[in-house]
Amino acid sequence: MHRLFIFSLGLVLAACSSVQYNLPPVSADVDGDRRAGKFIWHDLISDDPEGTETFYSALFGWEFRSLELLGASYWIISLDGKPIAGMVDQSGVAAKRDISQWMSVMAVPNAEEAVSVVSKAGGRVLREPVSIGDRGTIAVFADAQGAYFATLTTVDGDPVDESSLPAEGAFLWHELWTSDVDDATSLYSALGDLDAEALEGTSPDGSAIDFRVLRSEELTRAGIRSLPEPEMPSLWMPYLRVKSFERLEVLLSEVDDLGGEVLVPAVSRPSGGYVAVIAGPSGAPIALQTWGDEQSLIEDL
Incomplete structure (x- = not known):
């Protein structure tokens, strides 16, 4: 369908493995409960952050806020003031090819158990669990068929399930x-x-x-x-x-x-x-x- 369906996330992880970040929680709307299996965050790795911001701001009204992080450029993406995703600048990564992609992040109660489950199922651990501060502990995987995804064990519980539909563009x-x-x-x-x-x-x-x-x-x-x-x-x-x-x-x-x-x-x-x-x-x-x-x-x- 498109040449950028093919990528190598491991390059990103290798480049960032020595950097420790403190990222904000994915949501302030938590009640302390764990909701395993729920997708609670999304990160976009982009080789064109400026163009990406212009594109999604015009299309859906997304708002981009830059965070000051050691050795990396990261933006929080919000819609109507509510954080929905993040964006990483690929230019700060020592990648040998274009790896622009969306990364979906699933909630799990225990990061080490997630590593065990994926490994036993024939998947690959691309990034061992690592703390990213207030956001929690993240790990990145490829399943046995090669699909990339991340897991997050939050600090204070996962976002509550909303009773209404998400806004357009969410x-x-x-x-x-x-x-x-x-x-x-x-x-x-x-x-x-x-x-x-x-x-x-x-x-x-x-x-x-x-x-x-x-x-x-x-x-x-x-x-x-x-x-x-x-x-x-x-x-x-x-x-x-x-x-x-x-x-x-x-x-x-x-x-x-x-x-x-x-x-x-x-x-x-x-x-x-x-x-x-x-x-x-x-x-x-x-x-x-x-x-x-x-x-x-x-x-x-």
Whole structure:
């Protein structure tokens, strides 16, 4: 689908391994509880931070705040004053290739146990657990199919589950596109203590989709599906909410002029609404999903 689906996260981790950061918590809305298996943060590694800021600020109204960190450039990304993600400047990393990408971060209660679960399932530990101050302890992995993701054990508990839909431009959904749905389902079910359910689905061309949903506390945390294209590498795809198909059409019409690229035009989705895949100026892919105010909450996605 796009050349930047292929990357090497290990280069980032090797370059940053000697630097200790104190990052703020992912949310102030916590109650001390652990919500294993919930995706609670997102980091964008960008080779074009200035262009990325311009792109997402114009498209969704994201706000970028730079933090002063030793040896690295990092921004907190907020929407309507609420932190939703971070951005790392790739130029400060000794990478030999473009590694721009979105990194989805899953909550786990114990970082060392996460290392054990991933290792036993045939995955790779790309960054051993390390404290990043007030944010907690982070570790970075590749699963057995090569999909990259991170885990975070927060200091004061994980963000509470909201009773309303996220704002337009906020993160709505997380989906693993993988070459081995059974194997991946086994790993993430164990990692997040999640229940898995198989659902029937078909792609726009009529072919069958092997699709699973992962649930905890009666909430749907993520989806796992077979690869849309056989030659694609496995990856976690984050989804941003768009309120309507008409709004999605407007956003897609603006992507090229803002320095991005429409990778997959809008197509209907079996669970409802439409989805498209875009990339910002850095080339990191992200999905846009229509989900209206009148539709059910995220647990029904």
